[in-house]
Each structure stands twice: as C-alpha cells, then as structure tokens.
Amino acid sequence: MKFLVNRDLLWLNLNNISRALSTKPPMPILTGIKIEARGNSLFLTASNNEISIQTEIRDKRRLQIEAEGVVVVPGKYFIEIVKKIEAKEIDISTFEDNIIKIIADRSLFSLNAFDKDNYPLISFNDSDVAITMDVLNLKQLIKKTTFAASLSESRVILTGISFTTEGRKMEVVATDSYRLAKKFMVFEKEYPDITAIIPSRSLDELNRIMDESESDVEIHFSPLKVLFKYKNVWFQSRLIDGKYPNTTTLIPTDFLISVKFNKNEMISAIERASLFTSFDSSNIVKLKINSDKTVEISSTNNEIGAVKEELIPLECSNLINFEIAFSSKYFLDALRVFDSTEVTIHFTGEIKPFIITGYYDVNLTQLILPVRIS
C-alpha cells in the first residue's frame, strides 16, 4: 500500500472517525484504525462495540494512490502523528506488511501495525427504506432531546432515544423518568412504520461530526442497527433492544395556570436561586406565584443561607395562589435547548408534572416532574 494525501484532508477525516475509537475496548484491535486504499479512494474505519464510522476520501487533487492495500494502525498514535505534522502532504506506505511508514517533509515515522486479518468485518448496509432529513433538523432534534435520557445503566432502555414513525409523522422521545423531552417532525411523504431506540451517546457523537452545513442525511433503520449517511461519512450505531415505555398519556393537556417568561431572565434567576443548592446535589428550588402576579423563586440551605429571586412574567393565564418545587438542574437543562426567547410554563397542579413550550420551538415539549415539599 502506498499513497500521498493532503495533511488537512486526512486530519479532518481522522477527527470524524476518531469518535468511534474507544480507549479501552474489549478487543485491542479496535484501538486501531483500518486504512484501505482501493481504486481512487481511501477508506478510514473505526469501531467500538456501540458505533462504527467509515469515511471515504476521494479527491484527485489531494489524494494519490500509488498501490492499493489495507493496514490497521494504532489509532491514538496515528492521530497524534497527523496532528503534529505541519507539512502539506503526507506519504504513507507499508513496509514488510506490519510496519507503516509515514513521511512528511523531514520527518520519518515507522509505526508497528496490527495484524489486519484480526480486524472484524463491519458491514455498512443500506436498509430497504431510508428517511432523508436536513442536517440542521437532525442536529436540532438531537440537541433538544438527548440531554433528558438516563445516564444510569439500571434501566438500559432509558439510555436510548425512541424514534417512531407513523405515516408522515416521526416522534422522538427521551426520558430518565424524572423529566421528558419530546419532539415530533412531519415529513413531506409517508414512510413505513419504524420503531427504534438509538443510544443517546451515539446521537451525541453523531452530532459532533455533523457541521451546520446545508446537506441531507440519509437514515437507514435495520432491525439491529441504524446507519446515518452524511457527506462522505457513514455512521452506524447499534440499537437498544426492548420496548420503550408509552409516554403519550404522561403529557398533560389541561392546565391550571400558564405563565410566560423571558427565557434568559428565567435562566439567570434559576441559576442564582440554585447557587446554594447545587452543593448538596438536591438542586431543589421553589417557584411561587404571588397574588400580585409576581413570581418568586427561592431556595434555602440552613448552613449557607437563602436566596429569593423575583420575576415579572410576561403573561399569566389566570390568578391563583400556586407553589411548586423542582430540580433546578432539570429545569435549566430544558430551558437551555429552546430557541424561543419567550417560553411558557404550563402547570397542572402543585405535585403534578408541568410542561414547557416555546412559540418558535414547534412541536417541542419539555416535561418535568416536581418534588413534594413539606
């Protein structure tokens, strides 16, 4: 194998696939990157048990393949080398089958390669039906839901994000059972019914790879895995096996009182009100609607002190005395994903779940469970 490649182009592609490189995988070979020179293309592949990523470099001006071949190089070292190379072009070749030589200007690296026959066969297969989506929409979808998924492995299914399509509608849900994020999208055409649970970590990694450019992503759902095709990147994740809990009935539709706020004012007030709570990890703040239509957010920590914040809502649907307590962390997580500068909180009762919506965040619902206060 021998090829010449532009340093920046190689670096960009290495960066993308490095998301699938794990530092401590069950199989040592998976700390390696598979490099394949074939025809006019260079394929880079990395994989851990959860995700596999492949990119294809195909650029007549910036890639010149002189001899085809396959090699599996130690991922971390190969990436470090390319990162530190300042030369414009890198000359890569194999030597005696298990050594890879990297030449760039006056630098010469020889790197011991893995036995390429040990690298697992990874197939990136299309499914019969692929959903096509705009990159920006997919990025938004991920950003606005994955934070609400569970981090605990005690209920594995909740570490995933539920994707369901029915006709022209797709519903995406994440919940850790204390809060829930739900967004739906409407497509221009109908797709066959799909139900899939994608690990939230996989989606977060995918989101880091996709830039804010205007291109499409093809999503191929298979029974055990999902494949995202984005530009020259093939990103594949395993699916989580099982049945996602039905969350439809959880979301209230009748409200006791709805209050509209300036989002940033609310975020600042909550951040200050929770300054003394974040240290005992309970993060609980109280929200009280006063009879003069002001809203008070407060918390008390006997050892440290107390905070009281007053907010003037932009709108208030009706006037009742109302008090509720909740995790400031969950509330802030939810508020921060809204694009709207004004958000409305819809309360159903002092110990019932409440939801947050925003005018410019179409089809997005954030739900939070309150905590009982004595």
Added chain:
Amino acid sequence: MKFLVNRDLLWLNLNNISRALSTKPPMPILTGIKIEARGNSLFLTASNNEISIQTEIRDKRRLQIEAEGVVVVPGKYFIEIVKKIEAKEIDISTFEDNIIKIIADRSLFSLNAFDKDNYPLISFNDSDVAITMDVLNLKQLIKKTTFAASLSESRVILTGISFTTEGRKMEVVATDSYRLAKKFMVFEKEYPDITAIIPSRSLDELNRIMDESESDVEIHFSPLKVLFKYKNVWFQSRLIDGKYPNTTTLIPTDFLISVKFNKNEMISAIERASLFTSFDSSNIVKLKINSDKTVEISSTNNEIGAVKEELIPLECSNLINFEIAFSSKYFLDALRVFDSTEVTIHFTGEIKPFIITGYYDVNLTQLILPVRIS
C-alpha cells in the same frame, strides 16, 4: 456595615484575592473572605498558609460606604453570587451581626457569615528596603524560571525560587536538580544584600494577578516573608527557610560545540520525535550531529515504532560527531520560555549538562542534564 459597590469592580477585586483562598485549609475560617468597610475604602482579604492577599477598593463613583464594619463571608459562595449577578450595583449589609444581606435588582441573598473574631490578624508590613521593578520585567522573570522548580516536597528548598541581590545585580535561580533556569537583572541603583527563597507556586499565583500593564511593583523582603505591592493589591508570601544550593559552578562556560536553531522548528521536531516517548513517561529523545552538519532527533519505542526528524541548523560552531540524549519535556519547557526566534544550544560533552541561550533573552540561561544512553 453597609455599602453599595459597582458589580464589575467588586468582581475584579474578588478574582484577585481568590488566588489565596484554599478549598481545604487547615483552618475553616480561611475559606472565608474578610470584608472591611473603613473610611472611604473597602478592604478584601483572603489567606491560606502560604499566601495572603489584600485589595483596597477606593472609588468615589463606584463605592459608597454607608456604615463601617467588618464581616467574614464564605469565600466560595460569595464569589459565586457576585459572578452570577448581572445588576450594575450591589447593596451589601450586615444583619444581626452574623448574616450578610446582598441585594442586586430583584435578587436577595442572605448568607451566613463566620465569626469575624476568629479571623487571624494578618499584617502586611513594609520592609526597610523595597526593590522596585517594572511589572513586565517581573512577569518575565517568573515565567522564565518557576517552571524549572521542583514539584516534589522531598527537597522542599527546591520548590522555591532563589532571589539574591548583590550591589546592582539580582540573580534568580530555579532548579529541580535535573534542569536549571537562571536569570539575572541589573538595577539602576544598588540595593543591600538580599537572599530569599520564594515558593514557586506563590510566584505563579502572583503572575496570574498582574496584567501586562505598565506599572511598578514594590517588593518588600522581610526575614520570613515577602510582600509585593502592585496597584491596589498587596500580595504576601511566606519564604522557604534554609540555604539554597550554590549553582554557580554548575553552569559550564567552555563548550565543545554550539548549534543555532530556529526555535519553533526545533519545538515542532522535538514534539514529533517524542510522540511515542510521552506514553512511557521517560520522554527521552536522542540528538545527533551528523558529518554533513544536519541534526537528527530520534526516539524508538519497541512496542509502538520509531521517529526520526532531520533539522538543518542555522549555524554550527565546528564539526564533530556528537550524540546526546535528554528529556524532551525538560527541553521543550526550556525552549518555550524564550522570546528569541533563534536559540543556541551549547554542548560540553555527551554526558555533561548543556545550556540554551537566545540573543533576545538577555541574561537568561537554561541548563539541562542529559541522560546516559547505552
């Protein structure tokens, strides 16, 4: 006690004194910040066992003292509160002697204060003789030496930086016994003889407080401590007790061969050459001068591979076959503090210390001990 103060002004001053706040001090009261309103000034003080910092805020337009007094507030919480306040002005007052009330726009904090009588008496005393130095010079002096001090407490004296004055000359030395950084300065007037060992950590903290402005620093040396007066900041550090080793004879003056390099080219080459060494923590690279006047930097790691870098020196005093091995980390640390774009390495022998100098780094010597190679 009651005063109104500009938020940004308070924040800036809190940031400065926070350098002396330790999270786990032997005395809980030292997690507190002492605030004293007296006359037209507000004094903020923080201290740990090593350093004490006091700032004076005196600004008729941005500080208004309504009642004098002293309070000791929990440092971490007070800093977090001021950080999160967006209001322009903060109203601070004491309430029932042990509660401090902080009002800013529609936020109200009550914070439990410490018993102020428990706060130790810290005196910031001038000495008979003070050395006056330009801030930029002092910053350079610190940056170019402290990195070479020891981090290990096994020889405490080497965790400090030696300051010695004799006549108009001041010599500053740091060494961890494997490398040494030495800089001297010449003053316009004579000072009495001073010998002092300042903890390198104290100097690093001082450096973070001083900005790149053109002002003077007064340095007051006392037998047990040193006081730096910079703008409205008084920064005091304890000194390290003991006798600093005599390093004068360590620095070679006769050289076998001197080689001049472009500094950044050398840094890049060493960084690449040590890519495989940094993982086994030995960091050893070899430097070889070839008969064709090229210089080769290399390292080998049996498990991972090998690197060879070639450099063309800018100048070479004479031509001999020469090979030496050293810690790439020490070498890079030393190179990075040079302002000169060209540096000269002066070798005295293959297993003897070598020194690095730069034309624009007047009176600066960096010395490194090589390692034996088989």
